[in-house]
Amino acid sequence: MAMIDFFSHPVPIGTGWLTEEQLEQLGSGVSSVRFSRAERRVLKKKKAIRPSVWAERHRHLPKDAAVPGRWKNSTVPYAAGILDASFFSSVQEIVVCAAPQTAKSEINYTCLGYAVDRRPGNALVVMPDENTARENSSDRIRPMFEDSPRLRSYLTGYADDLASNKIKLQNAIIYMAWANSAARLANKPLPYVVLDEEDKYPETATKKEASPTDLAKKRTRTFAHMRKIWRTSSPSVETGPIWRALTTECQLVFDYWVSCPRCGGYQKMTFENIRWPEDLRDPLRMKAEQSAWYDCVHCSAKWDDADRDLAVRAGEWRDRGKGRGLNAALSSIRPVTIGFHIPSWLSPFVKLWEVAHAFLEGLGNRNKMKDFRNGHAAEPWLTVAVERSEDRILALADDRPRGMVPSGGKVACLLAGGDTQDDGLYYEIRAFGYGMERASWGIREGKVPTFEALAQVLWADQYEDADGKVYPVRFALLDAMGHRTSEVYDFCRMHRGRILPTMGKQTMATPYGYSNREYYPGSKKPIPGGIKLVRFDTNYFKNQLAGILEIAPGDPGCWHYHRELTQDWARQMTVEGINDKGVWENPQERPNHAWDCATLLLLAHEVLGVSFWPKRDPQKKAAARPEPEEPPAARRIVYERPRWLNR
Known part of the structure; x- marks a missing residue:
């Protein structure tokens, strides 16, 4: 032979x-x-094919999937770019920071299927715990090979080769591992590693070992020429592995830009442009009415969910730094580590009203807000107590002197909040901008000895911008609880239409409501004309305030101050924190008048609905104003006696 x-x-x-x-x-x-x-x-040498094309030809989803049958890139359009970029020649590590229900795990498994068919090699799939690992093996990875004809041909035909902790194929082995088992993460040299839900891993596999991520990545050392490491997870906190990887380890980070189905304009979808009716602020009503839409930043078209899906299908990945397309950025940089960010509102499996509902729930509940940031915005939760420091507050100051209003037509109105004390009244006057961002600028703050002095500061003194335009204080709220409730009621009666008294509660069914008071407290003495009291949920608005103070200077929605802000006022913005029951408190009983005034300012902003005010354009208004006509000739006005007076 x-x-x-x-x-x-x-x-x-x-x-x-x-x-x-x-x-x-x-x-x-x-x-x-x-x-x-x-x-x-x-x-036989196989013809080259892009992973996204391969997926549509050979990847099948099981019957219990959201969209069973053959994989279609049009279902989750942003997945195609991640598939193709994963196998770009220079790329070795792919970081996907994504909200739940965005198909991030299916993207991982599709990449595994492509590797088995086109670039065979052993793989390690790491899950947070053993049960999750075994379930994913039997419920997702194994059905992928059984339901896809091309992948089915790589099965050995032996039942023992389809175990829950290992899937043995004709040309590769897929090992399942869990993050708290160093033994499952070690001693297996291989080119492919999938780290799924990485933020749920323990810090170390055991007390004597390194982190699960580091242990798993070491398995690929001898395969530097072909290794691929997929790291996917929803974020948890800023110091979590997935957010740290996305923001500090990636050479390129990509955001998905969608194309408006009406005007074709490209834009990065942001939560600020998800809108709902002005009066729809109750989470229960939102869940019942399901009314939300997306405003196109170019043509202001209102997208429903179907329009959103069309916009996403016509979208593309662009790098966060220079706005280049996926292929151009990869070819130019030839990066080793790349990242992708996927918020929930890009997913066809998440309705826009669900995003709005989660946000409204979060405004009144700290844990719900954490869930919104992690589960919808795909952003980390920031620990309030750590982030709020005096230096952080002082850094929010701009170059304006005390008392000056920002110019440029960006101010919608001036609002004020006041905290009543036995020895005087603390106040803050703040300018708020247009739109949902709630950008604001501190104008004046301090303490006055009497109610007359407070009236002088609020309505007699003038506040101008650099162009000389005068801005009146449109509306104010004043704390009515304590020893001076009757005085607060009388002061608010004297200035009806300008100011209302308030009473804070730790929890309420709604963010705020009104209560008519007919008598002075502790007596049967009637209040002339009565008074309307604003009752509000202090936790709800303090949660909002804490979140706003985390916004960096210069970013949309920043809580600005003027350059003369005192250190004492900044310190008062830092003394409150959340206890283990999720309630705001002042544990050391330090002065917190600035914090209380700021909380009332947000309440005033909510009561007036400033976020939904249309922005005025002085030029258009001047152009639309008709030329003055000559005054008409004087004419005699004849008064006719009403007939009913003759009865």
Whole structure:
């Protein structure tokens, strides 16, 4: 029997062993050697194909999937770019920071399927715990191979090869591991690693070992020429592994830009442009009415969920730094580590009203707000107690002097909040801008000894911008609780329409409400004309305030101060924190008047609905104003006595 000298036939290095021509040459003159179909399939060089194209041809989803059957890139359009970028020649590590229900795990498994078919090699899939690992093996990875004809051909046919902790294929082995088992993470050199829900991993696999992520990544050291490491998770906190990887380890970070189905304008979808009716602020009503839409930043078209899906289908990935497309950025930088950010509102499986509902719930509940940030915005939760420091507050100051209003037409109105004390009244006057961002600028703050002095500060003194335009204080709220409730009621009566008294409660069914008071407290003495009291949920608005103070200077929605802000006022903004019951408190009983005034300012902003005010354009208003006409000639007005007076 003739022997074949494989050394005389060089084997090309690539996605396959031999071309058809080389197979023919190899078998010529050797009548006793024939290659089986399986051998020819293994040795044959396969035609290059992009992973996103391969997925539509060969990837099938199980019957219990949200969209069962053959994989379609149009279902989750942002997935195609991640699939293709994962196998870009220079890329070794792919970070996907995504909200739940965005198909991030299916993207991982599709990449595994492509690797088995096109670039075979062993793989390690790491889950947070053993139960989750075994369930994903039997419920998701194994069905992927059984339901997809191309992948099914790689099964060995032996039941023992489809265990819950290991799937053995004809050309590769997929090992399942869990983050708290160092043994499952070690001693397996391989080119592919999937780290799923990484933020749920323990800090270390055991007390003596490194982090699960580091242990798993070490398995790929000997495969530097072809290794791929997928790291996917919803974020938890700023110091969590997925957010740290996205913001500090990635050479390129990509955001998904969508195209408006009406005007075609590209834009990065942001939560600020998800809108709902002005009076729809109750989470229960939002859940019942399901009324929310997205405003196009270019043409102001209101997208419903179907429009949003069309916009996403026409979208593209762009790098966060320079706005380049996916291919251009990859070809230019040739990065090793890349990242993708996917908020929930890009997903066809999440309705816009669900995003709005989660946000409204979060305004009144700290834990719900954490869930909104992690589960919808795909952003980390910031620890309030750590972030709020005096230096942080002082850093919010701009270059304006005390008392000056920002110019440029960005101010919608001036509002005021006051805290009543036995020895005087603390106040803050603040300018608020247009839109949902709630950008604001501190104008004046301090303490006055009497109610007359407070009236002078609020309504007699003038506040101008650099152009000389005068801004009156449109509305104010004043704390009515304590020893001076009757005085507060009388002061608010004297200035009806300008100011209302308030009473804070730790929890309420709604963010705020009104209560008519007919008598002075502790007596039967009637209040002339009565007074309307604003009752509000202090936790709800303090949660809002804490979140706003985390916004960096210069970013949309920042809580600005003027340059003369005192250190004492800044200190008063830092003394309150949340206890283990989720309630705001002042544990050391330090002065917190600035914090209380700021809370009332947010309440005033909510009561007036400033976020929904249309922005005025002085130029358009001047252009639309008609030229003054000549005054009409004087005419005699005849008064006719009403008939009912003659009865």
